[in-house]
Amino acid sequence: MNRILLKNALVLTLDPQCPLVRDCDLVISGGKVEFLGKQAEGRFDRVLDASHWVVLPGLVNAHTHTPMTLLRGLKDDCDLDVWLRDYIWPAENALTREDYYVGALLGMAEAIATGSTSITDMYRASGESIRAAVECGIKANICESILADESFSPLTHAGVLESHQTVRDFNGYDDGRIRIDTSVQSCWQTVPALWEHIAGFARDEGIGIHVHLAETTSEIDHCRKTYGDSPVRLLDKAGIFQNRVAAAHCIYLDDEDRQILKDRKAVIVHDPASNLKCCCGFAQLKPCVEQGIPIALATDGVCSNNTGDLFDTIKLTSLVQKMLSNDPAFLTANELLVMATRNGLLSQGRAGEAGMIRPGMDADLIAVNIDHPSMQPLISPEGNLVYSASGAMVELTMVRGRILYYKGEFTTIDMDRLRWQVKQIVDRY
Ligand SMILES: [Zn+2]
Incomplete structure (x- = not known):
């Protein structure tokens, strides 16, 4: 089972029970959120430093x-x-x-x-x-x-x-x-x-x-x-x-x-x-x-x-x-x-599938770079995400625990080839 640890994360869960969790470990396994809290235990296939991110539901x-x-x-x-x-x-x-x-x-x-x-x-x-x-x-x-x-x-x-x-x-x-x-x-x-x-x-x-x-x-x-x-x-x-x-x-x-x-x-x-x-x-x-x-x-x-x-x-x-x-x-x-x-x-008929970062839910989540000048100071993570962020600040996109995008690179899409294919089509207009 692919087990991923996001270390030192600031997590905006959108879970009314505990909306914002600071300096935490977020563990993803089997496509789901497994753990959110202090000091996750066990072995991990991949550890990502999340200290420059605010992590939120996709x-x-x-x-x-x-x-x-x-x-x-x-x-x-x-x-x-x-x-x-x-x-x-x-x-x-x-x-x-x-x-x-x-x-x-x-x-x-x-x-x-x-x-x-x-x-x-x-x-x-x-x-x-x-x-x-x-x-x-x-x-x-x-x-x-x-x-x-x-x-x-x-x-x-x-x-x-x-x-x-x-x-x-x-x-x-x-x-x-x-x-x-x-x-x-x-x-x-x-x-x-x-x-x-x-x-x-x-x-x-x-x-x-x-x-x-x-x-x-x-x-x-x-x-x-x-x-x-x-x-x-x-x-x-x-x-x-x-x-x-x-x-x-x-x-x-x-x-x-x-x-x-x-x-x-x-x-x-x-x-x-x-x-x-x-x-x-x-x-x-x-x-x-x-x-x-x-x-x-x-x-x-x-x-x-x-x-x-x-x-x-x-x-x-x-x-x-x-x-x-x-x-x-x-x-x-x-x-x-x-x-x-x-x-x-x-x-989409997917209520309860995700939309919160909570153990048991699908790990559909994103991470936004909080070191970007437009995200500082971070007095209100929610306010900055709504009024100051843009999609260009997204550094991680994960669906069911599978990383699809990480720091500018796609894992499932050959972007060079796709750009070339798009150009061939547009040249025909
Ligand atoms: Zn339309």
Whole structure:
């Protein structure tokens, strides 16, 4: 059994019982946290000096489209419609399945290097994202991005068939490290027959549903004009919320929508950078939090962000929500870190798996360099992590006790080869 000791660690456990433990030994074995305290005993396969780190649970990026990492910087500073129709969709349509794999691996490399130990990924040909996740060692909930028009038939729809196939082949792969969910891309890009099919499929398979929800005013207008109701209520009537749902964006909600999300135990996945960059609007988190709806955090696809660094999202969430609510006390540093870890796992159906550094839990953890000038002085480790840190300060990323990234080096990804592969693709644009 591979047994690792992190020596002299400052550990932000996010465990309400003992949030911060100083100068301790942290022992990892069998993929789990084995011991946290003074003077660990026994033999170790590896001892790491943790005296320059704050160690915390790995971040969870609860909504992204990793293959789109290939489109980072393709076109910025542009109207959303023009951006999609003239740049993003044509570029996406020119990508091959092999390109999706390369993009997915690049996105996962960025996630690992900036401190995410688990991601939720939604894209077409999701078998390629699964292939990348299987290889690189990250935890991932992956779903096929499913769009449908009035001609929809579950027997012939390519996305639905890929979704069914990947669930059969990979749901629960590697003892649950890989989970396969399904999706409704959005209400405006799909039809009621698909919503009902997906609701039943998720129920039969016991899997979750990922959806872009209430993201733009044009989506709200479309749903009201076409079906006479809000996107949340339409999906609820179709049975979507009888399953575990991770709902990305949720900018335009009314009281009744929020009550449905609360009653059905849905998780809102907040993507502020993408919303701001595309001028979609601001999600008002305070009424959601007050109503008891859990909020997870995400970067969204990198081409509308343009970073997969979740630390950036944590700070942005805090600043925008304080301003919107006119309440500087809204969302403490601890609450933001819980959103970026435990609530993300909740949205993935992984509650209790990790999200705290506590014996018995999966050793999904990261270490941030506290010697960096931006991390000094360290009066408040939580405050520095939320307001001062960036993913570039991450020196260790571990998933189930396996070191995936250590001081700039990947253990599962050949970054030189990956850079070369990315360049070959981009040269074709
Ligand atoms: Zn998205």
